[in-house]
Amino acid sequence: MVKPKHIRRAEVISYRRSGVYTVLTVSAPGIAEQVRPGNFVSFSVGGEESGLLLRRAFSVLRAEERGVYGATVDVLVAPTGCGTRWLARRRPGDMVDVAGPLGRPFRLPKSPANAVLVAGGYGVAPLIGLAVALRARGCRVDFAVGASNADRLFGVLDAKRNSTIARVLTEDGSLGERGRVTDVLPGLMERANSEVAYACGPMGMLAAVAELAAQRGMPSQVAVEESMACGFGVCMTCVLPVAGADGTTRMVRSCVEGPVFEGESVRFADVGTVPSDVYGAAGSPGDGEPEPYSGDA
Amino acid sequence: MVKPKHIRRAEVISYRRSGVYTVLTVSAPGIAEQVRPGNFVSFSVGGEESGLLLRRAFSVLRAEERGVYGATVDVLVAPTGCGTRWLARRRPGDMVDVAGPLGRPFRLPKSPANAVLVAGGYGVAPLIGLAVALRARGCRVDFAVGASNADRLFGVLDAKRNSTIARVLTEDGSLGERGRVTDVLPGLMERANSEVAYACGPMGMLAAVAELAAQRGMPSQVAVEESMACGFGVCMTCVLPVAGADGTTRMVRSCVEGPVFEGESVRFADVGTVPSDVYGAAGSPGDGEPEPYSGDA
Amino acid sequence: MAVDLTTVLAGVEFANPVFTASGCAAAGQELDTFTDVTTLGGVVTKSVMRLPRAGRPTPRMAETASGMLNSIGLQGPGIEAFLANDLPWLLERGARPVVSIAGSSVQEYTELAQALRDVDGVALIEVNISCPNVEDRGHVFACHPASAAAVVSAVRRNSRVPVFAKLSPDVTDIVGIAEAVLTAGANGLSLINTMLGLAIDPGSLRPVLGAVTGGLSGPAIKPVALRCVWQVHAAFPDVPIFGIGGVRTGTDALEFLLAGASAVQVGTALFGDPTALPRIMDELGTALDERGLTRPGEIVGRAHRSPLFVAPEGPDPLGDASLRAAG
Amino acid sequence: MAVDLTTVLAGVEFANPVFTASGCAAAGQELDTFTDVTTLGGVVTKSVMRLPRAGRPTPRMAETASGMLNSIGLQGPGIEAFLANDLPWLLERGARPVVSIAGSSVQEYTELAQALRDVDGVALIEVNISCPNVEDRGHVFACHPASAAAVVSAVRRNSRVPVFAKLSPDVTDIVGIAEAVLTAGANGLSLINTMLGLAIDPGSLRPVLGAVTGGLSGPAIKPVALRCVWQVHAAFPDVPIFGIGGVRTGTDALEFLLAGASAVQVGTALFGDPTALPRIMDELGTALDERGLTRPGEIVGRAHRSPLFVAPEGPDPLGDASLRAAG
Numbered sequence A, B: 001m002v003k004p005k006h007i008r009r010a011e012v013i014s015y016r017r018s019g020v021y022t023v024l025t026v027s028a029p030g031i032a033e034q035v036r037p038g039n040f041v042s043f044s045v046g047g048e049e050s051g052l053l054l055r056r057a058f059s060v061l062r063a064e065e066r067g068v069y070g071a072t073v074d075v076l077v078a079p080t081g082c083g084t085r086w087l088a089r090r091r092p093g094d095m096v097d098v099a100g101p102l103g104r105p106f107r108l109p110k111s112p113a114n115a116v117l118v119a120g121g122y123g124v125a126p127l128i129g130l131a132v133a134l135r136a137r138g139c140r141v142d143f144a145v146g147a148s149n150a151d152r153l154f155g156v157l158d159a160k161r162n163s164t165i166a167r168v169l170t171e172d173g174s175l176g177e178r179g180r181v182t183d184v185l186p187g188l189m190e191r192a193n194s195e196v197a198y199a200c201g202p203m204g205m206l207a208a209v210a211e212l213a214a215q216r217g218m219p220s221q222v223a224v225e226e227s228m229a230c231g232f233g234v235c236m237t238c239v240l241p242v243a244g245a246d247g248t249t250r251m252v253r254s255c256v257e258g259p260v261f262e263g264e265s266v267r268f269a270d271v272g273t274v275p276s277d278v279y280g281a282a283g284s285p286g287d288g289e290p291e292p293y294s295g296d297a
Numbered sequence C, D: 001m002a003v004d005l006t007t008v009l010a011g012v013e014f015a016n017p018v019f020t021a022s023g024c025a026a027a028g029q030e031l032d033t034f035t036d037v038t039t040l041g042g043v044v045t046k047s048v049m050r051l052p053r054a055g056r057p058t059p060r061m062a063e064t065a066s067g068m069l070n071s072i073g074l075q076g077p078g079i080e081a082f083l084a085n086d087l088p089w090l091l092e093r094g095a096r097p098v099v100s101i102a103g104s105s106v107q108e109y110t111e112l113a114q115a116l117r118d119v120d121g122v123a124l125i126e127v128n129i130s131c132p133n134v135e136d137r138g139h140v141f142a143c144h145p146a147s148a149a150a151v152v153s154a155v156r157r158n159s160r161v162p163v164f165a166k167l168s169p170d171v172t173d174i175v176g177i178a179e180a181v182l183t184a185g186a187n188g189l190s191l192i193n194t195m196l197g198l199a200i201d202p203g204s205l206r207p208v209l210g211a212v213t214g215g216l217s218g219p220a221i222k223p224v225a226l227r228c229v230w231q232v233h234a235a236f237p238d239v240p241i242f243g244i245g246g247v248r249t250g251t252d253a254l255e256f257l258l259a260g261a262s263a264v265q266v267g268t269a270l271f272g273d274p275t276a277l278p279r280i281m282d283e284l285g286t287a288l289d290e291r292g293l294t295r296p297g298e299i300v301g302r303a304h305r306s307p308l309f310v311a312p313e314g315p316d317p318l319g320d321a322s323l324r325a326a327g
């Protein structure tokens, strides 16, 4: 189930600003070679004396096996809080600590199919590599790339280059069309005769994409983003309710069983809750009883 | 009693390695102008996300009021633990947070006198500026500079340049004479006809210097180094037993009432204890009672 | 829009809700060389005992991850010298003193309260009960409801100003202790004091602190402090609380208010940044403003309630955005 | 000179004194992709309950200064699936399992112990008593000597291997709890579990955790953990102790041994560095070697004794330097 993973003190090779984002290229031998679209890597943040203990997760934007600088990975860093801002300040020659590849990648269709890729904000990161991989397998790729505003729109050129149709949207209309990707998705799916959907972005967007795909009776794969303490499956912080093939919903770890899930299996409406029909909820000892010590414990 | 103090985000102007030490020059307007020999400054360490909360104290090695880079201070950083190692890695252009001037400086003789300066390891830092100041007042300066080995010997040239006699010693004989400064001090005092002693270095050395001076009936001033949480007088961590003019020993703050003390007033043998005759020890409520909560509290 | 930081605690008005913590700003004079102490909500003075006190042996501090241990042992001048020198300085300077008192018997606390009774200008009294009780085998007052209550009721009976009891987190049931001191007459609570901790020196192979154990403070303990404030505010929503423990930024202060504190005290952060208090005041003001709030009181305990209002993200603090209901 | 890290706990021998902490390495499989789990002292498995358990709502974690809060709520497969899948994997792999059990009644703990009784290969049982007791108004077992003792004695009676009781630091008197569980038959103690904490989200104005409060872990709590080990070792010097809380380096491990632990468990540090355990083992070996020691056992509790030996600073670990008496 799990591939060998690596953890490396790695050199920052280059950085590039794009709107609010920073693209970091870091050397990652042992990791870059294994990455497939949808995998993520994690970084330590804050430096040696850091009071920030937990790693930060980033989709791999691009993995280079044998580039000028050897094996490297690119990540797209959005400034969210102290950790991402620290990372965005790294400069060539600085050392960072990177681990990966983590998570399950997107599954590719066995035979050529028409794929529609839907990206929200930095959610575009794993989809660009995916588009390339899909095209290499003879799939038609269509893209819907959206963001709240132009500063948060990334990868438009790459999306266009690797797709038949590319729709570009911002919520405030500052670049491309005004609106949300989900507004144009039904039309795009229709026109492109889409057979499978891939999405990465905010949870609400993922839910909408999964729903639209389901309505058309087509499969979808969504890459979710849950708070993660470990990123490699040991802590159980990153769970969400996912229905299994057996019809049973379980609280499933998005870091090892995801972050990519079948759209239809994720119970989006119940994310952030433990639904009463979830495996282990009803029969659970102490269920419904006071739990003053919710910390484990 | 207290001068206005400043706290600044300051640029590192230059750094220089010398044996195990690093000399950092940082811009310090508002601070450099006020510094007198024996004052110290304090730095935050570890960067923005640091888990190290407390500032680190350093004697001012040199203060420049109007240099090429404006007002600057130099400090001599010995690699002791994580904070000093972090500081020693700073490079020109990096920003550091500096506060000062802190502590009471050395008092200078009112009229020209023969001064002997005794330095152990990085304890030489405040004494070089002191030598200059003393000579400017017409004092004769003699120097004894010692360290455990050549890598920990600093400022030999400056000491020689600003003194009549300079004895240089290492414990392992790797540079200068083999031995300790206190071995040669009686002879030096004799030869130089010393009238006042100034010392900075390990506590044992300070005690010996104070004792030798006392034996000759001459005054001494010693700069001590106690663990400091605040460095500006509010926390009471940095105390040591010092006899006052009234004959009463008090637990005195070395950050504001020191770090420079009259050698004879420091009760060296009792440092690290609260002697029973100290002010507040005997009459203290709860004295001798169990104190399970020693944290204040 | 202007934020008014005025804060009322047990009927006493302060310019803002940011105070120094006891033992971390002495009696204000040294801090005043960095920060104008008259601009602060108030200065909580180092806990004073009846007699002068030399404290514990050094080393008295050890740095720990995002925190520190101290074992000062309440070194101080005693109440007479405090009343002769420290308090007059604060009052002449125009600062608002909250006087913290500590003792090793109920009698000592009583005498301290009596000594303060006829002194003008004391805004509040804070009772530090994290002290060993010589009359009860050295057990710490703060750890037992009955002894905590005995001290507070003695101080309450002998004071003219509101009395805040400062509680220790090192107990099984902080709400039970809070209840005991409130029943005994406390007008407010200060939460929390340091936690008992230890550091070992891997060089000497011995404890770092001369006193072996010490009190843990700083951002490391903030989650415990917030939890204590949360639990006590949930049980006693009308009681004014000082939130104490790891406050370093305006956001930290905001979090304490949301958990149920009416004001905060800043301790360890002052050692790293002697100018922390005015910065925290500014940051708190900005944080309130960004959320469309005009007074700190509007958010005290807000985190306990279902989120009726969410923070607007745009520059529309008072528009519809701030009124939209959240899920 | 070679250091032999072999460690004996309650008569059971382990290759070294560095273990995973319960809940921070699942049942070893995922960790094994980074670190060979057979090289560890042992793997303490996530506390298992009788039945499968879904845990608490998300978010289940909040990062704090040098620490984190978690509110997993003991999500797990239940004892049957654990015995069918997890334990066999560990044993086939050749790791040393310490099985942690949790329940909400004495009966549940009893059944868990019985289910484990006839299973081979379990090195030790660790009893996580930081759980609410449904039969006592949800009070946490670990917070009351009588309920803690009741659980431990039930498990002890039904187990063939040594039983360690894992205590909570959130009590007024940890030595009293230790005494109760030792009297009830515990063969050793695990100190400490997480501390109850809270984080507030300044954006939503609500607690970060879905479960409101959570358990604080990481280097932030190390001073409290060391203090608990110190106090309990002082009271019961012959009882084997796992030191737990903020261990991240070999020096941290050394400090716990000096305070009185015979071995350590590493939790939160694994999240930041999944290869932390072998590194800590190496660093500990080097630290012992530099001090002229050959076995961890030689320094267990050493910090309680006057320093007869000091650490030599030079490369002369066995020479005169290591024998010179210190002041």
Ligand SMILES: Cc1cc2nc3c(=O)[nH]c(=O)nc-3n(C[C@H](O)[C@H](O)[C@H](O)COP(=O)(O)OP(=O)(O)OC[C@H]3O[C@@H](n4cnc5c(N)ncnc54)[C@H](O)[C@@H]3O)c2cc1C
Binding pocket: A040, A054, A055, A056, A057, A058, A059, A060, A075, A076, A077, A078, A079, A080, A081, A082, A083, A084, A085, A122, A125, A224, A225, A226, A227, A228, A259, D062, D063
């Ligand atoms: C599988 C996965 C892939 C991701 N890919 C990308 C990417 O390609 N580019 C990008 O910019 N960001 C990505 N993120 C989000 C990124 O990990 C968070 O923005 C980052 O952890 C925030 O850290 P911070 O210190 O800046 O924020 P803080 O808010 O200070 O973080 C505090 C804590 O909360 C966690 N946290 C906060 N926000 C998030 C979040 N949105 N998701 C997960 N954990 C969070 C942090 O990891 C940290 O432990 C991804 C997250 C996941 C789980």
Ligand SMILES: Cc1cc2nc3c(=O)[nH]c(=O)nc-3n(C[C@H](O)[C@H](O)[C@H](O)COP(=O)(O)OP(=O)(O)OC[C@H]3O[C@@H](n4cnc5c(N)ncnc54)[C@H](O)[C@@H]3O)c2cc1C
Binding pocket: B040, B054, B055, B056, B057, B058, B059, B060, B075, B076, B077, B078, B079, B080, B081, B082, B083, B084, B085, B122, B125, B224, B225, B226, B227, B228, B259, C062, C063
């Ligand atoms: C008045 C004064 C002047 C000083 N001048 C110099 C100087 O010119 N050059 C120089 O290299 N060093 C000087 N020091 C010592 C320097 O402050 C310490 O070496 C430094 O604080 C150690 O920090 P660290 O993080 O490297 O070590 P750590 O051991 O990791 O520090 C942990 C904690 O202990 C404190 N601490 C540790 N060692 C000392 C020490 N020796 N003195 C005081 N606090 C300590 C630290 O400040 C910190 O809070 C001076 C100290 C004082 C009090």
Ligand SMILES: Cc1cc2nc3c(=O)[nH]c(=O)nc-3n(C[C@H](O)[C@H](O)[C@H](O)COP(=O)(O)O)c2cc1C
Binding pocket: B235, B296, B297, C021, C022, C023, C024, C046, C047, C070, C072, C074, C100, C128, C166, C192, C193, C194, C216, C217, C218, C219, C221, C244, C245, C246, C247, C265, C266, C267, C268, C269
């Ligand atoms: C050096 C030091 C001395 C202290 N002295 C006292 C004191 O005299 N009285 C008291 O009630 N609290 C005292 N405290 C506790 C603080 O007032 C405060 O409760 C605690 O440090 C937590 O806040 P912080 O994290 O902001 O420091 C002291 C704390 C420190 C660090």
Ligand SMILES: Cc1cc2nc3c(=O)[nH]c(=O)nc-3n(C[C@H](O)[C@H](O)[C@H](O)COP(=O)(O)O)c2cc1C
Binding pocket: A235, A296, A297, D021, D022, D023, D024, D046, D047, D070, D072, D074, D100, D128, D166, D192, D193, D194, D216, D217, D218, D219, D221, D244, D245, D246, D247, D265, D266, D267, D268, D269
């Ligand atoms: C995510 C997480 C889950 C935990 N689960 C358990 C558990 O199931 N049983 C238990 O006894 N302790 C559990 N703990 C507590 C740890 O075993 C350990 O006692 C605590 O985290 C302190 O150690 P640390 O600072 O090294 O993490 C958990 C801790 C964390 C962070």
Ligand code: FES
Binding pocket: A227, A228, A229, A230, A231, A232, A233, A234, A235, A236, A237, A238, A239, A253, A254, A255, A256
């Ligand atoms: S983040 Fe730890 S299990 Fe997924």
Ligand code: FES
Binding pocket: B227, B228, B229, B230, B231, B232, B233, B234, B235, B236, B237, B238, B239, B253, B254, B255, B256
């Ligand atoms: S270091 Fe705080 S009073 Fe001296």
